[in-house]
Every structure is written in C-alpha cells, then in structure tokens.
Amino acid sequence: AQSVTQPDIHITVSEGASLELRCNYSYGATPYLFWYVQSPGQGLQLLLKYFSGDTLVQGIKGFEAEFKRSQSSFNLRKPSVHWSDAAEYFCAVGGTQTGANNLFFGTGTRLTVIP
Amino acid sequence: KAGVTQTPRYLIKTRGQQVTLSCSPISGHRSVSWYQQTPGQGLQFLFEYFSETQRNKGNFPGRFSGRQFSNSRSEMNVSTLELGDSALYLCASSLEAVGNTIYFGEGSWLTVV
Numbered sequence: 493a494q495s496v497t498q499p500d501i502h503i504t505v506s507e508g509a510s511l512e513l514r515c516n517y518s519y520g521a522t523p524y525l526f527w528y529v530q531s532p533g534q535g536l537q538l539l540l541k542y543f544s545g546d547t548l549v550q551g552i553k554g555f556e557a558e559f560k561r562s563q564s565s566f567n568l569r570k571p572s573v574h575w576s577d578a579a580e581y582f583c584a585v586g587g588t589q590t591g592a593n594n595l596f597f598g599t600g601t602r603l604t605v606i607p
Numbered sequence: 608k609a610g611v612t613q614t615p616r617y618l619i620k621t622r623g624q625q626v627t628l629s630c631s632p633i634s635g636h637r638s639v640s641w642y643q644q645t646p647g648q649g650l651q652f653l654f655e656y657f658s659e660t661q662r663n664k665g666n667f668p669g670r671f672s673g674r675q676f677s678n679s680r681s682e683m684n685v686s687t688l689e690l691g692d693s694a695l696y697l698c699a700s701s702l703e704a705v706g707n708t709i710y711f712g713e714g715s716w717l718t719v720v
Binding site for chain 2: 526528534535536537538541582584586593594595596597598599600
C-alpha cells in the first residue's frame, strides 16, 4: 500500500540555521514525489517535485530535496532558513500505481522559526 | 495566468443540509481533483475528474460526489452534512497525464454546525 511518513510533527529552528525535513515513502512502483508548503489559512504551494533523472532537485525559495531510492526517502533541505519559511510542509507521493492524480500525503511537519 | 480558483472560500452549513463547492482549474488543465483536509485525518484524496469523467475515487461515502463540465470547471457536492464534514476542501488541477505538476487552489473552508 502507498504511504508517506513524516516523522517530525513539529520542528523549531533559528533564523539562518539549516533545515532538513524528513520524508519516507512506501510505493510499489517508481514514485513521483512532491513537497508542498501551506501557510495558515492557505492552500498548498508546490516547492519542488521529483519525477525522474537527477536525484537532487531544486525548488523555489531556496529549497532542495534528494531522492534516495535505497532508503525510500525524499528529504527536504534548506541551507539558511528565513522567518517567512514558518509554515506547514507536506511530502506527497503519486504515480501510475495510484491513479492519475491521486496523491498520498504525509501528516505534515510544522516549522517554527525563531529570531 | 490565473491559478486554481475555488468558491466560496468560507461557508457555514447546518447538519443535514447539502453543499456545493466550485473549482475553476488553470487554463488548459483538464484534470481536476479534490482533497479534504482535517486536523485528524490530514489530507485525503476525494476524487479526480478528467474530460467530464470520474477517473479515480478515494475512500469516501457516497454522500460525496462531484462532476466536471466541458470547460473543465468542477463542482463537488456533499449531501446530508455531518459535523465531521467540517474541513478545508482543496481543489487541484493539472495537465492530463500522470506525473504532471498538480497545482492547488486556496480551498473552501466548510463548517458544519
């Protein structure tokens, strides 16, 4: 069965510090992987996606993620966090096995940034 | 280019009533999918429409239904509302094929009292 695990419910980092948000997935075929961000009261904004090719993908707002098939992971990173990055982050998996555009989401990681 | 537009943004309904939410996808996008977001269950897939046909469906009761029009706009309907239907309902659109980027709207906040 398809599933996504985000083991960290809440992370607090200082502004300027580096960030890594963890994501592990279970999927029976080649996955399509996404990271979305959600600010309070807002919809989901796509940060980056992995479909194939280079396993290190660059996204918007200085974020990057690395796909590691051997570890079934797709961790999100940012070298220096800004106060405006405070939000909830969701990892999602989809692909041909789930159906056309049916994404499975993790439970999210809430990021707090302290000055 | 305009993003995914959802209306209404906020609404309050009474138990037993029914509600219809609307979604206009990004121009040129033919796939529209719907998700429910609640604090307890997180983000869950409801259904997806492509070319006016339901292509995929999540694990929700029959009270949840949807449709898509020839211009790709979509509506979802929830009948006989229950308190547990209170949620943020998100619409997403994408180009037709699997693996295309999925763009989300701002959502419709439904409160059932």
